[in-house]
Amino acid sequence: MIHSFRLSARAITVFSALAITGLAPGLPAPAHAADGQPVPVQPRWKPEHRPKGLVGPARPVKAEKARKKRKVRRQPVEVRRPRVRLDVGGPEGPLVPGRSYDWPYSITNLGPRTAEGVFFRTPVPGGLEYVSGQGNCSMQGPYVVCAVGSLQQHQTHTGVITTRVSEHATPASTVQGSVEVKWTGGTTTGSFPATSISQASDLVVTANGPGQVQAGHQITYTFTVENRGPSAATGVTVNAPGTSTQTPVTVVGGQNCAAQGDQGVVCTLGTVGAHTSKTFTVVFKATPKATPGAIFVRRFEVVSSTPDLHPDDNYATVRPTVIRYLPTRDRDEFDDEFPDRPRPRPMPRAPRDEAPREEAPAPAPEAPAPAPRTAVEALPETGSDTQSRVDLALALLGTGLVLVGVAARRRRASSGRTGRL
Structure with a gap:
């Protein structure tokens, strides 16, 4: 049996049987010695003259190539499905009660196929109130749901959710909302950045x-x-x-x-x-x-x-x-503010005449009667200044009447002298 041939198992078996039976071309039948033992048969050609179609040298297989072949065989068949990536963001620093803040998000399809029926859903954390959402967003129970629709390969959808911090939110409490994105045949989850409620006053x-x-x-x-x-x-x-x-x-x-x-x-x-x-x-x-x-x-x-x-x-x-300075201001307040101010001296008050008695003689009929003193007494009590002015006016009136009478007598006397001459 020749073991140097690179043939399949069936060809080696047939060739060995032909060699045994002596039917193979170019190979003699096995010879037997006198004692009945087979005699080894020598080939009729040299190794370099062997037919190229039947015999070839063995080629070594590289180890790297063998490992690659094994890896290819072990790698499972990948199912072509869409892959969706979720990115979220949030405001920096504590949230002040009474103010509004934006929460951005983006959804990207990284897979080889179109993602159908994509929608975004997140609950509203305690202490926050939903205001609006960019896109087709609405409140559905305790969740904010935004309908995205279909996402083609390498397509990105962006949106913003706006919330307002309640004025009754507990200071120093933590705020963080979970996020869920679903599409036909898959789901991915995430969460907004954690933040807290700030101290606030009014x-x-x-x-x-x-x-x-x-x-x-x-x-x-x-x-x-x-x-x-x-x-x-x-x-x-x-x-x-x-x-x-x-x-x-x-x-x-x-x-x-x-x-x-x-x-x-x-x-x-x-x-x-x-x-x-x-x-x-x-x-x-x-x-x-x-x-x-x-x-x-x-x-x-x-x-x-x-x-x-x-x-x-x-x-x-x-x-x-x-x-300006108000002169009608109360005098006591004025004196308290300026204690060193010199005080004006009060004007002397003229004595008041008593009421005329019944036995007083009546005034002469030829001379006009002066104003009765009762008129002065009937004047209202307005202070010493007003009374003095009234008395002075009456004195001047009487003096004027006397002077008028004297002038009249002098004119009559001068006219009488001129008539005698």
Whole structure:
């Protein structure tokens, strides 16, 4: 049997049988020795003269090629299905109650086939309220559902969900929503970035004070800062920016207040607890040369390091008007303000005549009767100044009548002398 041939098992078997029976061409029948043992047969040709069609050298197989063939055989057949990738994002930093935030997302089809019936679904976390959604989005029970439809190969769908933080959300609580994307034959999940609810307060400032200030005088305003919650406000300050132009009224000082450049002022209050308030005062002064009628306007703003829910009510405006000195002001108030002012001397009061008695003689009929003294007594009590003026007027009237009579007698006397001549 020749084992150097590279033939199949069937060819080797047939060739061996022919060699045994002596029917193979070119091979003699097996010879037997005298003792009956077979004699080895020598080939009639040399190895280099062997037929090329029947015998060939064995070729070694490389190890790398063998491993590759085994890998190819072991690799399973891949099913051609769509592959969907989900990417989500969220706002940075704590969420302030009362404000709205956007939550973006994108869906990409990476697979070789079209993804059919794709939709996006996420629940609304506690403390948030659904506002709107970009695309075909709506609230369905506790979930926000956005219908995407079909996604072709390497196609991307983007969207944004807008939510509002409730004013009653618990401060420092964690907010994170799960996300689910489904399509025909597959599902993928994810979650939005985790964040938290920030501390928040609601500060309100009011000012109370007179609406007028006299030139050269001072007025005091009382400010009240109230925190309506829900959290305490830290680093609270009330400030009024200065102006480069000269104003008729300036800030002299105040409680816990410090002057700033260009006539500005900053009042420090520190921490104002939830549902509590603090008050302070600010003193204003009108310059001595302030023009009467000028209006001084100064806006005060309250700020804090804690986010404010309603910043629109963080302002209070002071608007005093400059006026002249009021002479009709109460004398006691005037004397208290100027104690060293010299007091004017009161005018002497003329004695009042008593009522005429019944036995008094009647006035002469030829002369006009003077006004009765009872008329003077009937005048209202208006003070010593008015009475003195009335008495002086009556005296001047009487003197005038006397002078008129004297002049008349002199004219008559002079006319009589001229007639005699």
